[in-house]
Amino acid sequence: MTKQLISIHKLCESYQIPDTFFEELRQFDLIPLELQSGEWMLDTSNLPQVEKIMRLHYDLNINLEGIDVIIGLLDRIESLESEIALLKKRLSLYE
DSSP states (O other), rough: OOOOOEEEHHHHHTTTTOHEEEHHHHHHSSOOOETTTTTTEGGGGHHHHHHHHIIIIIIIIOOOHHHHHHHHHHHHHHHHHHHHHHHHHHHHHHH
16 A cells, blocks of 8 residues: 655645644654655645644644643553453453
């Protein structure tokens, strides 16, 4: 599967946000960006994550440090839910 990349500049125009927002996200390792021909690009598969971060930041006024913690906790919850589902499935084999 090939990556579909989109320019950060185009995203900023589309979402009407400053270019610095994506630079800050990159610095916090909240989203992976790729540098191609001197321009930062985002894999379109990461757009839902970007939109989630934008809602937290712009709609709820959560700073990037807080978003970093929230994203980490949400990832941990998702991991634990997967583990619980697996354990329930394994347990049902013994019942």
